[in-house]
Amino acid sequence: MHRYAERVKRFTIWGKIFLPFSSMRFYPPQFIVRNPVIEGVKAAFYHDYEVAVIVFNLKNLKELAEQLGKFRYNQFMEALRKSFRSSIERELSHDEVISLHDFSGDGFTLLIKLEDDLQFLPEIDSTIRKIVDDVEQNLYLQFAPLIPQFESGYMFVEKRHDSVDAAVAKAYKQAVMMAEKRVQSEYNEMMFAMSRIIFQKDIKLLAQPIMDVSTNQIYAWEMLSRGPEGTIFESPLSLFSVARQTGMLYELEMIVFEKAFQLIKATECKQEIFINCTPLTLGNMSFIHDLQKLMERYKGISPRQITFEITERDSIEEIIDFIHNIKKLRFMGFKIAVDDTGAGYASLNTISEVLPDIIKIDRSVIENIDKNSVKESMLKGLLLVAKEAGSLVVAEGIENEEEASVLTRNNVDLAQGYYYARPGLLV
Secondary structure, eight states, X not given: OOXXXXXHHHHHHOOEEEOSGGGOOOOOTTSOTHHHHHHHHHHHHHTTOEEEEEEEEETTHHXXXXXXXXXXXXXXXXXXXXXXXXXXXXXXXXXXXXEEEEOTTSEEEEEEEEOSOTTHHHHHHHHHHHHHHHHHHHHHHHHTTOOOOEEEEEEEOOSSOSOHHHHHHHHHHHHXXXXXXXXXXXXXXXXXXXXXXXXXXXXXXXXXXXXXXXXXXXXXXXXXXXXXXXXXXXXXXXXHHHHHHTTOHHHHHHHHHHHHHHXXXXXXXXXXXEEEEOHHHHTOTTHHHHHHHXXXXXXXXXXXXXXXXXXXXXXXXXXXXXXXXXXXXXXXXXXXXXXXXXXXXXXXXXXXXXXXXXXXXXHHHHTTGGGOHHHHHHHHHHHHHHHHHTOEEEEOOOOSHHHHHHHHHTTOXXXXXXXXXXXXXXX
């Protein structure tokens, strides 16, 4: 049987499974894995979460078995399972974990739930690195000089799928491709599909208005990317996660900028345009040059109309040209926004480094703010931070009139969310 088919069969029928934290334990072979895993995925979808399947393959399994011997190898594998479990407990909250699955030594598969937000992609990358580094270091201390070597990949479970079971199995198979990256494997098909999207510039942009709270008029539009319709890449999470894992993120984001400029020209839009951009792209040494070439092709678009919205979950400290490029962008007339403020320390650190023109307050602060006085106090604190930085404030994720009323009484500048409009065509 084909390697992937065999592993997917084991994944969807039975195996050893850890459930979250207090329930993490091995189940006997007759236990049907499908029940807790699939029910967990369904529950996450019901509450509007996305589900990511993360695969950790043990690359040097055969070598470890040969060098350790049967008894010592069994000790090693037990220590490996415990180390994985404890590392996941440190890196992820109880509510984020759906299951951790162990294929009798082949590797581990972790299912987590997260919000439908592109800002979480670098966080997944960071979490994977931390788990792998932690496990490798822990096992090295116990079994030096031997050390486990992992390859990892992830994919999101499609919501619009006839069967949740099949969707989970498909996401698992694709995550294995991302992890193994083997020549002549189906990973090459994923690479080819992403390369074709880049070559054909086969993406479309939707626009969501950003409203002036005081006038209830449209102040700006945020551009939101979608891949080819009817494919896994239609979801921006899948589109950008594959681009990150295949080394094509920069090319994809440059196409987003080009598509945005095309839309501005075609619609003769005079309002401001917000474009999401990762620090990885903003810090690329070719970025300013490539952007200038784009601006030459689309003459008549003022840099003052464009705001680059920084996705804050990529660490900026390790990106050498990031601050340098930000200064150049400002000199050229572009504006800078920091997204997801209030979702963690990283956004506040980015604000202090960048002093952005606009601060976008994360929807986790805004959700049910009309019923939570602590959240309103947090909003007031972030408004003070914005005032000190000389920044305008956008409140994200406004869902109803009650939340909007809190913004009005706190003199928030701008707002965005389904209460005002869902993403659609730029008008």
